[in-house]
Amino acid sequence: MNLENSRILARAPARVNLIGEHTDYNGGFVLPMSTAIYTSVTATARSDRKVQVKSHTVGETCLFDLDDLYPGANAGWVEYVKGVAAELQEAGIALRGADLLVDSDIPLGAGLSSSASLELSVAKALLAVAGEDIASPELAELCQRAEHRYAAVHCGIMDQYTLACAKKGNAILLDCRSLEVLQVPLPGDAGFILTDSGERHSLSDGEYNKRADECAAAVTLLQQAASGIDLLRDLSADVLEANRNELGDVLYRRCRHVVTENERVQRSVQALANSDLQQVGSLIDECHSSLRDDFEVSCDEVEALVASANSSEHVFGSRMIGAGFGGCVLSLCRADRSQDAADEIRASYAAVSGVEPWQHIAKAAEPVRIASAA
Secondary structure, eight states, X not given: OOOTTXXXXXXXXXXXXXXXXXXXXXXOEEXXXXXXXXXXXXXXXXXXXXXXXXXXXXTEEEEEETTSOOOOSSOOHHHHHHHHHHHHHHTTOOOOOEEEEEEEOSOTTSSSOHXXXXXXXXXXXXXXXXXXXXXXXXXXXXXXXXXXXXXXXXXXXXXXXXHHHOOTTEEEEEETTTOOEEEEEOOTTEEEEEEEOSOOOOGGGSHHHHHHHHHHHHHHHHHTXXXXXXXXXXXXXXXXXXXXXXXXXXXXXXXXXXXXXXXXXXXHHHHHHTTOHHHHHHHHHXXXXXXXXXXXXXXXXXXXXXXXXXXXXXXXXXXXXXXXXXXXXXXXXXXXXXXXXXXHHHHHHHHHHXXXXXXXXXXXOOOSEEEEEO
16 A cells, blocks of 8 residues: 555554563663553645644644754654654655644653654654655664654663564563563453553653663773673672672662662563462562662652552552653552452542542553554
8 A cells, every 4th residue: 555645644552561660771671561542643745845743632733844853952742753753864764744643642751651652653654654664673773762862861772662563462571782572472361550640750851861870870880890791781689799889879779770670570571471460469569669769760649659559459569660750550450350450549549649540451552553544
């Protein structure tokens, strides 16, 4: 089908990371899946070299020229779109002007990779308007570069790779250094509940990049004491303990989170293969404690929500997801009790927060795709 003269609808799902947080930019392991809430981009070709993008989500319209692309002075939402267009052109794609209409049912700033979903859906739409396509791994890496250069967020590859490559019904075990992907079937009796704390974060406000900078600083110190450490992925527990004093308290705890989190990812893959939901729940709880205490990316609202979720008799474990500082909490339960658990979590959190939280029962969905063209 020739899509370049069509009205095109591209859709990219949200990302739910089961476990493996703040390990991706350290070259480690992650275990994410997609879920069936989407960013949708409707695209039609223009006769000029302009891209007009209107977002229903934020209620704004922006216009830019494909021949005059450079990072803006701030990291507003349109920078993600501009960055994707710029990276596609640098990759040799002859883009055409387009009108883009963006809509999304992914809560912004909730830890569900709304930015990566925007990037992937825009990229797929612009490629279709141009009558082109590129392989999913290349598309993921291109969108990551766009976020680095235009949105000024030093993100890892997890979000983009998940939305490009994770198959329906599966999580993926992603090695964020080699980019090797293993599709991990999810047990049919596993239920995943997302509940929004209502607290919002911005990845460009400094705290996310500060954590990445702290990890890089730790690597620099460790390289003076041990060989073969290019990323925190290379750090063993023994070498970490031997260099505790040199690192100091803060960098030691940042490293300890990454080392133990990589171990938890591997143990979770095995527990899922054994359909051992109790074990997966325990690992999810351990992940949350590490994010709170060692990586220090939690907040009062998230802590209240985790306590509310874990008070349900149906829940095996709960943790914050995403970069932290707010957003959603993931809770694991049995699939046939998902609605019961969700109702209990909602009522408990509403009682302590005074607000009815947004919720979603997650099911591993298809990757980014062209949904229709007419």
